[in-house]
Amino acid sequence: MNTEYGHPLLKPYNINNMSLSDAHKSEFWNKLRSDMLEGKTIPGCHKCDRDDKLGQKFSMRTNANKEWNGLNQGMPIPSNKDPKIKYFELTTGRYCNLKCRTCSSDLSITWESDDKAIKGLYKDSLSSSPRNEYSHLPKILNLDIDPEDFQKAQLIKLTGGEPMIAPTFIPFIDTIIDSGYAKNIILEIYTNTSWVPKDKILSRLKQFRFVKIFLSIDGVGKINDYIRGPSEWNTVNESAETWIKFSKENKTFSIVFSPTISLYNILNLPDMINWWDKLQTKYFSNNFVLFASEGEKEAIVNTSFIFNVGRFSPTMLQTPTYLSASLLPDKTEVIEKIKNFTIEKTEWALSVDEIKYAERFRYVMKRIVGALEQKPVDNLETFINFTCDLDKLRDQNLQTTIPELWNQIKDKVKYEGRL
Template sequence: MYTKKELDEQFPTETFCALPWMHLSTRPNGHMRVCCTANASGVAVNAESTNKTKSDAGILKRDDGKPANLATTGLLESWNNEYMKGVRRQMLAGEKPASCIKCFKEEEAGHRSKRQWETRKWIQDAGGIDEIIRGTQEDGTVDPRIRYIDLRLGSKCQLACVMCSPHDSSGWVKEHKQIHPHLVNPKLKQTMQWEKETGKLAWTGGSYNWHKKSPTFWDELYSQLPHLRQLYWAGGESLIMDEHYTLLEKIIEDGLAKDIELRYNSNGLEWREDLFDLWKEFRNVIFHFSIDDIEQRNHFIRYPSPWPEVVEQIKKLDNYPHGNLELTTAWTCIALNIYYLPEFIKWKVQEGFKLLNRWPSGAGLFSCHLAYWPPQLNVKVLPEWFKKDVRQKCEDELFPWLEKNWKDCTGVTERQVSYDTWRQSEYGIPRMQGLLNFMDADDWSTRLPETAEWCYTVADKRFIDFNETFPDYDWLEWYK
């Protein structure tokens, strides 16, 4: 096992990331990406961006400039296309690919980026950096040995989260058709347009049924299973997709499950009754449970998830009996919930979970990620005076409370963690400080009229009193 310092010393350059050598990520529409956060990089540096899909940052391109889409392009055909080779060359030269700006922006704010933690993980798992980059040719070509794939088989999902859209959730389709035509703010209207309605989806050859249309995908994926070490499931909602279970059964049947780690981002609201029996066959399972607040605020953000059912499902997972599950939160940091972070953390600690972010995961607290899109819900949109309130609430209320109750963090007492070790964990208070620093790094408050229109429009459509649900945000009415 390498230490953190030894892992960092193995990075060939300061901009290196292991993923382009071993990983491909899919979008629900079939587009292939460098990784799951790459296509947010076009948004990360531009407060005025209104169209994430137009920039196509991080999306693999064919030679004709169109996105490499699995409905029309082979999985392995894209592995060494000019786009992927170019990203590898840039990283080995110490340059920052445009598709990776999101990670570098997070690192500047003191937040541990996907580039950093993924590269450390895979150097550790591979037994050293040489095993990852060996055989890389001068032009960036590497043999196709896909160790890690992010698989998104369409947009089927039963939720319509406030920061989501029909791009990623079929649960949004009906309401989008009802809401979008009546949006007034032109920037908001453009931001929230749907690629299927603009014609772009058809132009790119994409489809939310790409996995059913592709003549080669499944054969090519099956050919890579002996190399596979992590299978990541996310968006729409994999646990309600038949293909998810079929692939797990295929891996088990082929005798490969003990070498493969399953990873999920999931709302966790429903699954097939034999799921745990399938999971126990795999090396291990990492389950990131999507939960962004408590009670009615979570219901609004992850609509229409009922809070009692959310808690019940988490507790089912928390009592998983087979010993190979790492359970974490997937708390999405947006403008609407960062003020209530203290309430969420206190709830999590006081619930007495056994597995949920058990030390060292999230320092026994929580796991989180930043939402860049849609921009009207990015934490940077908050006005300066409210950002100060958010920071003060964390520094004066949450952090002292944690200092007092640190032993109650999941697994800390059980694993005899010292105070100094807990306090210095980069996943605990330092990570929350990174969220605050990211919030303060840029001023996007010119977009607050979009925030107000979106939040109140969605709330009204769903017969929810926004000010009652988010009483500390009633000032948003000023921007309507």
């Protein structure tokens, strides 16, 4: 935990002041676990609370609990009296080469100049203060963790920034490999696919029990370049294909398409899935997009925390609220299109396994529809002003890049901005 992020309650538990093991056994974390067992509301669980209220319970928490209980490891269990950390979620910091429109400078250093330009002009309806800039925060976070803390680890999730280009990534991975525990650990890594993986990375990752790579891609072609600048689609496509080809040759790898769904790309969702399906079937059988790999099926045995998402794991944008897909004015047509598309993609399922994964896909798509149908908590005027300001700063144009969206909103807003 990093005091640079200014949470006074957590300052005593900074990794510079207390070992990870001691922090885990501290009074604060013991009380947190006790409150959870008693069913008390935990402020930090607000995102999963919100996800579960969409009607179909598919939050990270719900799925983790299903995996845990599915292995007959009901809680509390005796080992919880002396808990060992089995699941780590770590970030490499703000070190990132992209400035995705749905992000900000608190997660990417490349966003800093734009956030300085629009500082104070926009306010998320769920936030108590206007949009800020975060250039004062550390670019790279310390991952110098005692190797023995990974003794019982089953799963490590790494996010960024862009984790695998951060200077601390390879030393961190080497530390785990040198400890001898890598063979017991499943890695989950989120990447922006703005670069093509080389042996320097791949040879190290191969030493882990299993590796799941989540590809953060929010559009196809020029829509990707618009939302996730300054990435270039040709490189993104090559990166995705390189990862898929590598997973074909190495059964301990699974590659997952993980777009963030916002107002920018909701109308193009079927196109994104069709691109992914086509890329998968180039190396695997038809409908592989819905299946876990054989290596993944083996890896998840006796592993409590795996969230088995198959090959497609979208995230509905939570913040900023003024970019939410729920702001779409005419939802009827796209909802019908998504529902028909879902039927088309799953009607082939016959076997028990096929039905299982087809059902998972239907649940995921139903969750997207549910989020789309939510009453918006922000307004289109803020969306278009923010979009127009970024268009000016980045020499881009919503009207020509995503005309399907512009045609829906052009009579309802003025393309002006606040700068």
